[in-house]
């Protein structure tokens with residue numbers, strides 16, 4: 001009985017993790033459109049609740065405060081099911097976040113090499129950790145976080161993929177095969 005419950009609940013959310021620019025927000029939106037499941041983009045939710053942008057939260061309250069807001073939201077979201085959750089790239093910094101998400105969802109890590117990430121975030125100034133020398137920051141941060149992303153069981157390398165659609169379909173297929 002208990003194991004039935006566990007099996008029924010274990011893959012109920014789809015959680016996208018990965019470095020900035022790997023496509024979590026975009027792919028999450030596509031999966032939500034294709035499956036009809038509701039989407040929670042954690043950054044958008046944090047911005048909505050704080051009433052200010054990610055840049056403003058980092059500048060006015062600091063990164064540690066942002067990580068606390070993320071941590072609280074992870075606890076809230078991992079208690080619910082049947083949602084697509086697009087996380088922010090730093091969610092892996094706290095292993096408790098991943099452990100919580102693994103309990104009620106399929107966690108998929110999107111990977112991309114530095115060149116692909118740079119191409120995708122080139123014109124975007126909404127990421128405070130990439131302000132200034134974007135190329136140097138992407139290379140250094142990607143290198144330092146690589147082990148955290150590689151540790152996730154399910155990974156999809158999106159490097160060089162011009163469209164997010166095949167990635168979204170791959171994740172839906174994985175979710176369906178895990179729910180059976």
Ligand SMILES: Nc1ncnc2c1ncn2[C@@H]1O[C@H](COP(=O)(O)OP(=O)(O)O)[C@@H](O)[C@H]1O
Pocket residue numbers: 018019020021022023024025026027086120121158160161162163164165167
């Ligand atoms: N293969 C791909 N997968 C996902 N996004 C892609 C891909 N190729 C280009 N893009 C573009 O890269 C950007 C990814 O940004 P976003 O979804 O915000 O990433 P993240 O939420 O991981 O930071 C979007 O503008 C998207 O259209």
Ligand SMILES: O=C(O)C1=C[C@@H](OP(=O)(O)O)[C@@H](O)[C@H](O)C1
Pocket residue numbers: 018019020021024025043054087088089090091126127128129
């Ligand atoms: O990697 C990170 O530490 C961050 C990633 C961002 O989200 P995206 O990965 O969606 O860009 C956002 O949460 C914030 O700027 C910090």
Ligand SMILES: [Mg+2]
Pocket residue numbers: 024025026043086087088
């Ligand atoms: Mg995003």
